[in-house]
Amino acid sequence: MKRFINDIRKYWDYILYQTKAELKTEIIDSYLGWIWLILEPLCFMLIYTFLAGIVFGSKTEYFPVFVFAGLAIWNFFNKTVSASVKIVARYKDIVTKVYVPKYVLLLVRLFVNFFKMLVTFGLLIVFMIFFKVPLSWNILWVFPVILCSVIVTFGVSSIFMHFGVFIDDLVNLTAIGLKFMFYLSGIFYDISAKVPAPYNNVLLCCNPMAFLITTFRNGLLYSTGADILVLFIWFVIGIILSIIGIRTIYKYENTYVKVMRG
Amino acid sequence: MKKKREIAITIEDLHIYYKDIKRFSIKKNGLSGLNATTFKAVKGISFEIEKGEIVGICGKNGSGKSTTLRAIAGIFSPDHGKIDLHGNSISLLSIGVGFQRSLTGYENIFLSGMLLGFKRKDIEKKVDEIIEFSELGNAVYKPVRSYSSGMYSKLAFAITAILETDIMLIDEVFSVGDIKFKEKSYNKMKELINDENRTVIIVSHSSKALRELCNRVIWLHDGQIKEIGPADEVVTHYEKFMMEEA
Secondary structure, eight states, X not given: OHHHHHHHHHHHXXXXXXXXXXXXXXXXXXXXXXXXXXXXXXXXXXXXXXXXIIISOOOXXXXXXXXXXXXXXXXXXXXXXXXXXTHHHHTHHHHTTSOOOHHHHHHHHHHHHHHHHHHHHHHHHHHHHHTTOOOOXXXXXXXXXXXXXXXXXXXXXXXXHHHHHHBTTHHHHHHHHHHHHHHHTTSSSOHHHHSOTTHHHHHHHHOHHHHHHHHHHHXXXXXXXXXXXXXXXXXXXXXXXXXXXXXXXXXXXXXHHHHHTO | OOSOOOEEEEEEEEEEEEOOOOOBOHHHHTTOOOOOOOEEEEEXXXXXXXXXXXXXXXXXXXXXXXXXXXXXXXXXXXXXXXXXXXXXXXXXXXXSOSOOTTSBHHHHHHHHHHHTTOOHHHHHHHHHHHHHHHTOGGGGGSBGGGXXXXXXXXXXXXXXXXXXXXXXXXXXXXXXXXXXXXXXXXXXXXXXXXXXXXXXXXXXXXXXXXHHHOSEEEEEETTEEEEEEEHHHHHHHHHHHHHHHO
């Protein structure tokens, strides 16, 4: 643990610089640059709004904003976890030449995606103004929910990152798992209304993303508070996962390079 | 050596195995698990290097030279034995130091520097010197993937040469760039090496470089130390050995 704090302090500059550099190249490298950051979630929002709102006739209030808010959190989790599986291979050039705690690379990815999420939030605010969503103090729940999402995401990714080094087709498995989770997280439908009891409650408690997204939206759009106990439990689970992940990485990271060799 | 000097690196009974834990694929192997065949790259080498010393490592391909260097740099963990750097900072210079191809050379200077443990401010002070030495000019603001292999190595060399660490590990870099740059880097290397406080380990196949630059040479054979001693002596034996084998 002490080592973790020291390393974070030591590599903090690096993490920030690397994050900035990667964001810059990602933005410069694509033709539409900045617009992509906005265009991508926007397009998906339109697709899901069309699918659920028109094809399946969903009656959820502020539906486009509902979808958009869900996508913001989901994309952050999804992109970070799926990147984590092959992250050591991605930074092969660095990893084979210099020692760096491997979760530092994961943190860079996490920050890149976090920044993208912030951009999406900016857009979300514009939408909320546009749809005249009424606000209440419950909106403050957004912050602990975001914090909890970051921790859970880091915890899950750190473990996937470790196994991703050793297992070749974990990429495919994760892709399937994430897709499955996507449909179970109620991005474009309201779990508590659409899923029959008691399954809806089970889903909302056991799937962290479903819970976090729902809580996020409740605070943001529907002036409803959070289930503090469940939020706290996921917070703790997130931290435990992170500790396990970091421990495992510290223990095995110096064998990663040997595996990468082949 | 007149008086007893500080020890910079201690290596005790170093073993490194490649357990051949291939990345396995569930699709291919089922869950049959890891059938590890062990390949021993380094089998129990021990030596000490004094501060300010320049040590060469020679040996034929596959004798464990690069593996040893990487272990000293902290990239591999030893499977057995100990490596003690006595708190010195260390950098590994090898062909194509870890650059990220989509980022610019300028950004890579900072990133590499930070990974070597330098503070941002220190790098800012030296960045102009690095760019000048690397002879890249304005190309430094272009993505590294657009570089020729020569430019790539020049930049790599410049970073390690200008950002000075206590211990430098050098893996076959005397073939960097064109003749002019080669000369320049060779001279810079000499200059760096003459610094009393810098400890250097060089891996090279060039007998000339080993003879000229090193105080001592370690001859690795099959993961073990075959001979260790004054540069001239060891290199002569090594050359003779290689001639006989050929």
